[in-house]
Amino acid sequence: MNVRRLKFWGWGYADEALDPDEVARVVARVTERLGVAGLEPVPEPRIEDLTLAPPRLSPPDSLAGICSIETYDRAAHTYGKSYADYARTLARDFSPAPDVVAFPATESDVVDLLDWADGAGAAVIPFGAGSSVVGGTEPAVGDGYGGTISMDLRRLDQVLEVDKTSRAARIQAGALGPGLEAQLKPHGLTLRHFPQSYEFSTLGGWIATRSGGHFATLYTHIDDFVESLRVVTPAGTLESRRLPGSGAGPSPDRLFIGSEGILGVITEAWMRLQDRPTFRAAASVLFDDFYEAAEAVRAVSQAGLYPSNCRLIDANEAAMTQAGDGSAHLVVLAFESADHPVEPWMARALECCADHGGRADDTGHLGGAAGAWRNAFLRAPFYRSALIRRGLIQDTFETAITWDRFPDFHATLMETAADAVRRVTGREGRVSCRFTHTYPDGPAPYFTFHGVGRKDALLEQWRDIKQAVSETLISLGGTITHHHAVGRAHRPWYDKQRPDLFAEVLIAAKKRLDPNGLLNPGVLVDPER
């Protein structure tokens, strides 16, 4: 189908092997910190070992050429990349597998596939590159459908038009990060949106899930980069106007941004771009007290400096990612510009840190801390399958909260997570925190937990921990997701978070655009059918 095959489980392409030495080093680092050794991996699942239920759907001849019922394709479109997905993969449970995987090459293929699905009573799950960690692309649609079609959009991968004057481009929704950047590079432009999943996620997926980029402040969210959208729905196709700003009614784009595939299939978007940065400054600052470090980040966030990086990494997480030696909390600062030297900005940000007891990082990590951290950040998803095969529980949860509530919120969540890991696994685990994004009114804290699980109960153990931390963060006023999306995994807490009447409005919108409820059933809302 001329898309490069992804691993059917784990991170990366099917033809990319992970360096065994790299894996060994990571496993050693994690197990050492957890005080265990000699964990042996269970065997890796193989496609040839899987038995999927026979497909319930058979594409019409006109669509057969863009559809697959191969076991590999069905298996590779069953799960995303969450801990729960990996646990079920290791249990060889592929019961949610789609009946058919479709690879539309044109927008009219998308229309035709929706028409076929409608006639067949099938559910359609829009699929970018499957990096969801919240079950957003899992064909678990409940009863009442004649089958499921995973619609993989990666063949729609072109930058169709570049407007260098306005710095914008019309890009198809199935373009992966590296592919779209490669097409923009000759124009000297960049989308500059680098989520951790960048290599294995698509523009359409970013828009549908309100993706957060790597940068800590200002222009980092995909929401702000969307200039206009084109969306195919079962009720027809709609396209918003290319405008730099508008006050004409509620924003049509904002309804589809974050709609997670329940209202339509995003096929293309005009995206705001940036010039490629040439001026850079980076520094890291050490703090003995975590909350003082948070105050420094708050000061920088409220100063109107807009660093590209302003990331607080607690001592535990610094050690785990080799960005520090574990003796201090770390604030990684960076400024970037395509236009002007950024030293005055950095100088002021460093003053804010010094005001709160920060000291220059002279542990040997100076300059290297950010690089070490960034490398660890990009490689981390590759390691998760190796860790879980050894019975290690490792997951993250992320949220956002206003500054006034942050210290209590953070302390309670750290304790809740540590307690849950201890209770569930019977021994101490590790919990750490960093900020992924910071705003003038609050941070987006991102928590990581590790524990030594039981290979025969990985899913149940994880669920118990996930339940505990999710309940706590929702009851304390956080959001169930800052940038991982809701999907199927976060539904119970999303339902507590969003106003009931807003859910009713979403249902009404869905009824109008997708009257037969074909699109991504189970995600965000449950309209009656």
Add this chain to the structure above:
Amino acid sequence: MNVRRLKFWGWGYADEALDPDEVARVVARVTERLGVAGLEPVPEPRIEDLTLAPPRLSPPDSLAGICSIETYDRAAHTYGKSYADYARTLARDFSPAPDVVAFPATESDVVDLLDWADGAGAAVIPFGAGSSVVGGTEPAVGDGYGGTISMDLRRLDQVLEVDKTSRAARIQAGALGPGLEAQLKPHGLTLRHFPQSYEFSTLGGWIATRSGGHFATLYTHIDDFVESLRVVTPAGTLESRRLPGSGAGPSPDRLFIGSEGILGVITEAWMRLQDRPTFRAAASVLFDDFYEAAEAVRAVSQAGLYPSNCRLIDANEAAMTQAGDGSAHLVVLAFESADHPVEPWMARALECCADHGGRADDTGHLGGAAGAWRNAFLRAPFYRSALIRRGLIQDTFETAITWDRFPDFHATLMETAADAVRRVTGREGRVSCRFTHTYPDGPAPYFTFHGVGRKDALLEQWRDIKQAVSETLISLGGTITHHHAVGRAHRPWYDKQRPDLFAEVLIAAKKRLDPNGLLNPGVLVDPER
């Protein structure tokens, strides 16, 4: 009703007289540029001359204390502040007057008023301070209602809670600009949202209409300041969570931001605030060529400098507002910060201007240009009633467009407006342009036209011009409004602009929240009732 009375027509408070010398100077300046003299004003309309239809509604005893059927109140809630409103006022046409004006003092008053309206089959028009220039608060609801209630929210004017740590406050929707700033000032905080209507518009009105503030870039739109909302709808009350950022589904807030009173009555909001600026730099730069000046503004906008002011004012408009002598186009630049000196930012912005042929303003306006312009900007709304009484047509229209299309778009609109004024009035008028806001991907151009009208045909003449420029800007890809909102006046062009399916979704949302169609009928969409 313990709200200070506004003029029932024209700008300002009823107890504020305009200085006759100031008016004479402005009239002289405009008429001189139009080449006319000796225009005598028609008599000012007086409340005692008006005869309104008898009210069709009678509030129940429980609500009688917060309702008024006085002629003054009904007249003052009939129109906004548009040219068409003034023309109809001069014609003594108050046919759209509301039957009742209600002044809720609590959120439960709002609920009770909606209940009463529902029972009485009355339409309800949420009203802030009536500064709409698009008929957004005009009780022109068509047939099929038992009457109309203008719901004036100005008694809900309190800052209820201040969170200094996160820099946010919970503010009631009826607070006027000066009132809310006065309540924030003791905390050292500011909303820093200064639309031209600042004195005579409310927080709720700003949110409902996607108000644009005075500042040219970055944090200026009310959209970005909303942290959470509380909205009373006929179907119940909803409140979103206070969060600095969230990726949990489409943003509930963004559905109500710009909803212009058709989905519910915004009663309060948590708003993101800023520290009060202490560092400032201002400069003005002259250009011989308008499009070179626009290129300079584009360069500044794309440089990531985020000036508080970056306003291109063409030579005609500079002369009209006394910001210049009419010999050159003007770019007014300013930077502000509560945190750090802004000279490095200004220095780079000035380089961008010099790169495009800009020269320092040494005409004597240096430093003073921005101040002169700002003063003219704030006073302008006061003069409009004086000009129209003399038979002068004076209005503005505003839009946004991407940079690639800007030069043709601007040239065509300038010509369209000039042609229309000439055709309609039989003589040359004046058309000028400035940028109110600039974005990396395009400017928000704001056009002003003046012409010598006929006192007996002011409304028809204006409509003809408005029609011509609106058709042109929509056909060229602009937005019918960048920050004035849609209301009733912009509906024909909004209907061409928004995707049809999005209108269907808005109707579905309205059906769910306002099933009997009580709220602001005729605005944005027309659901069947």
